[in-house]
Amino acid sequence: MGCSPQRGHWMDEDTAVEIWRQLQSASPHGCKIHLSGGEIFGDWPRLISLVRRAKAEGLVRLEKVETNGFWLADEDEACRRIEALGEAGMEFLAISADPFHQHYVPLEQVRRLAELGRKTLGPTRVQVRWEEWMENGEDLTAVTPEHRNAVFAKWLTRGYERINGRAAEELAGLMERKPIDTFRESICRKSLLRGKHIHVNPDGTLTPGVCAGILLGSWGSGEESSIAANWQRLKDEYDSRPIVSTLATGGPVALAEQAAERGFVIDPRGYVSKCHLCWSLRKWLFAKGLGGEELGPAWLYGI
Numbered sequence: 001m002g003c004s005p006q007r008g009h010w011m012d013e014d015t016a017v018e019i020w021r022q023l024q025s026a027s028p029h030g031c032k033i034h035l036s037g038g039e040i041f042g043d044w045p046r047l048i049s050l051v052r053r054a055k056a057e058g059l060v061r062l063e064k065v066e067t068n069g070f071w072l073a074d075e076d077e078a079c080r081r082i083e084a085l086g087e088a089g090m091e092f093l094a095i096s097a098d099p100f101h102q103h104y105v106p107l108e109q110v111r112r113l114a115e116l117g118r119k120t121l122g123p124t125r126v127q128v129r130w131e132e133w134m135e136n137g138e139d140l141t142a143v144t145p146e147h148r149n150a151v152f153a154k155w156l157t158r159g160y161e162r163i164n165g166r167a168a169e170e171l172a173g174l175m176e177r178k179p180i181d182t183f184r185e186s187i188c189r190k191s192l193l194r195g196k197h198i199h200v201n202p203d204g205t206l207t208p209g210v211c212a213g214i215l216l217g218s219w220g221s222g223e224e225s226s227i228a229a230n231w232q233r234l235k236d237e238y239d240s241r242p243i244v245s246t247l248a249t250g251g252p253v254a255l256a257e258q259a260a261e262r263g264f265v266i267d268p269r270g271y272v273s274k275c276h277l278c279w280s281l282r283k284w285l286f287a288k289g290l291g292g293e294e295l296g297p298a299w300l301y302g303i
């Protein structure tokens with residue numbers, strides 16, 4: 001659940017609590033909440049207030065609060081914040097450490113936050129996304145763009161990241177491309193329709209956990225736009241959604257071939273991954289006004 005600023009959007013506390021409640025009741029097999037951003041520590045009073053209120057109202061289960069550690073300055077204050085979140089129900093402190101974040105946040109700061117987190121919560125309650133990078137990576141806050149790109153490419157080729165969105169734009173030129181036929185058998189039913197991970201964005205839109213830019217629905221305060229109603233609609237109607245159904249049944253190659261009939265040019269150099277192909281053609285569809293209600297938000301597509 002995204003509760004921090006995203007291009008000027010904040011999810012207010014009442015909304016976050018209501019969505020949390022609805023996610024819980026719409027998930028008969030259990031639901032784990034993950035608070036992330038943007039950067040959710042950008043408004044500490046709001047974060048701790050939400051987490052405490054959710055606990056007071058009996059909402060479960062706050063699996064993770066995710067941060068890039070940008071806010072770490074006063075170590076005593078950092079320990080107090082981590083402890084307060086732990087007491088209010090947070091199971092894990094999740095730290096984003098990867099070449100993208102280390103462009104902005106010094107690696108040493110991230111290592112220090114992980115250390116403070118483990119000291120405060122215990123060794124098993126801190127998760128670092130790209131632990132290997134945190135241990136062996138390098139600070140990228142003051143290196144040349146060429147060096148930074150070379151480091152990105154090296155770590156991405158280790159299979160650490162899907163190439164989607166901005167990463168696709170910036171990094172595809174640095175990595176090996178494969179012919180489009182390589183991805184012909186890759187369909188996306190599981191990622192789109194059976195994923196265990198869903199993002200609720202600050203504007204209420206719902207996106208699959210791994211497919212930024214694809215919209216599965218939109219939460220609103222009425223019953224028709226509840227989380228449960230969105231799920232039901234997706235189940236009942238997904239095959240009438242041209243982009244989602246094509247990706248779910250035929251994958252991005254099928255969608256690219258459909259788009260090619262309308263003018264999309266399949267890059268003869270090939271694509272780094274199926275998600276790189278998917279991103280390239282979704283960007284084209286969006287720019288042509290062909291995304292309907294299935295693609296967004298506009299800022300992600302550079303509009």
Ligand code: SF4
Pocket residue numbers: 164187188191192210211212247252274275278279
């Ligand atoms: S190819 Fe597209 S739909 Fe499939 S997993 Fe990648 S981003 Fe998601």
